Each structure stands twice: as structure tokens, then as C-alpha cells.
Amino acid sequence: MKEQLQKIYQKCLQELNEIGINMQDNDQIGEIEISLSNRSQKRYGICKQEEPDEQTRYIERRGRKRIIKYAKYKKHKIEISLWVMQLDESIIKNTIMHELIHCIPNCNNHGKEFKRYANYINTQLGYNIKTTGNKKDDYQKSNLEYHEEVNFKYKIQCKACGQTFFRKRINKNFTRKYRCGKCNGKLKIEEINKKLLVLNQ
Ligand SMILES: [Zn+2]
Numbered sequence: 001m002k003e004q005l006q007k008i009y010q011k012c013l014q015e016l017n018e019i020g021i022n023m024q025d026n027d028q029i030g031e032i033e034i035s036l037s038n039r040s041q042k043r044y045g046i047c048k049q050e051e052p053d054e055q056t057r058y059i060e061r062r063g064r065k066r067i068i069k070y071a072k073y074k075k076h077k078i079e080i081s082l083w084v085m086q087l088d089e090s091i092i093k094n095t096i097m098h099e100l101i102h103c104i105p106n107c108n109n110h111g112k113e114f115k116r117y118a119n120y121i122n123t124q125l126g127y128n129i130k131t132t133g134n135k136k137d138d139y140q141k142s143n144l145e146y147h148e149e150v151n152f153k154y155k156i157q158c159k160a161c162g163q164t165f166f167r168k169r170i171n172k173n174f175t176r177k178y179r180c181g182k183c184n185g186k187l188k189i190e191e192i193n194k195k196l197l198v199l200n201q
């Protein structure tokens with residue numbers, strides 16, 4: 001898997017080079033490391049920024065808050081989620097490209113500059129880089145069945161008609177506030193701790 005990631009990563013770098021984006025330019029981009037991670041079932045990848053370039057420091061105002069930001073970082077650690085590696089190569093490449101854009105100055109968020117690069121790469125190289133991925137869609141494109149594992153904590157059942165549903169968290173006064181949607185009967189709560197496999201169709 002590691003070698004497969006490296007291979008695809010090298011392809012991405014080369015393709016970017018061909019359209020004038022040199023990711024190996026240490027002065028402009030800095031150092032990039034890429035690895036696999038099994039930490040998240042949700043996100044496709046992450047780009048952790050390190051060693052901010054002090055000369056590019058600026059203050060961003062959000063309401064009354066002032067946030068220190070940097071346009072440029074000297075080190076970038078990209079992590080690609082392991083589950084992404086079983087998908088179609090085009091999706092793996094989209095993910096790598098997305099994280100690579102984050103390594104470019106002023107592209108640490110999904111703002112204007114990020115979108116400008118994403119559009120450029122999409123049109124020049126036929127990519128489909130987006131700001132957020134759709135796991136279900138990407139599984140379907142890869143001819144894989146998609147299961148979402150949800151960790152429910154509560155089972156709620158109607159005392160009158162037996163209708164059952166599940167919740168991750170519930171309001172304190174749930175049974176006083178809510179009634180069964182079907183028959184308006186009273187509800188009872190049972191705490192469970194099972195992982196339920198929900199098949200999305
Ligand atoms: Zn991103």
C-alpha cells in the first residue's frame with residue numbers, strides 16, 4: 001500500500017510539473033512528506049502544516065477576535081486515509097492533489113487561492129478536485145458497496161405501537177418532550193452500546 005501511494009504521489013507531482021506547478025521547489029513550497037493513516041474513517045486526507053514562515057505572518061479578524069495566520073509554511077505532512085486506497089485511482093489522485101494544493105502558499109484553507117488552483121488543475125489535467133468529498137459517491141464510482149458504521153447509544157421505542165429508532169445522543173427531557181411520530185404514543189429509552197451497520201442505498 002505504501003509503495004502504491006508513493007507511485008501515485010510521484011505521478012501527481014509529475015503531472016503538476018507539466019502544467020507549471022513545481023512542488024519540489026523548496027523555496028516556494030517547502031518540504032512535503034506523505035504517508036498513510038488509519039485514524040479517520042471520515043476524512044480523505046489531511047495536510048498538517050509545520051514551521052510557519054514568520055515573514056508571511058498576518059492577522060485575520062473574525063468579529064472581535066484576532067487570529068494569527070501564516071501564508072506560508074516550510075513543512076507539510078500529508079496523510080492519506082487508508083480506506084481511500086481501495087478506491088478508484090482517479091479518486092486517490094484527487095485526494096493527493098487536494099492535499100498538495102494545501103502546501104502552496106495562501107492555500108492552507110479552502111479559500112479563493114485554493115479554489116483557483118483546484119480549478120486550474122481540474123481544467124488542465126481533467127481532475128475533479130473538490131473542497132469536500134462524498135464518500136458514498138466515490139464508493140459507487142469504484143464499484144464498492146458502501147457501509148456506514150454508526151455508533152448509536154440509544155434505542156427509542158414507542159410503548160404503544162413498538163416503532164423503534166436510534167439516536168447517537170438525546171435531549172435530557174426526551175421522553176417528556178417527544179411522542180411517537182406515528183401514533184403519538186409515549187416513548188421509552190434504552191441505552192445500548194452496539195455498533196450498527198447501516199447500509200446506505
Ligand atoms: Zn482541504
Ligand SMILES: [Zn+2]
Nearest residue numbers: 158161180183
Ligand atoms: Zn407509536
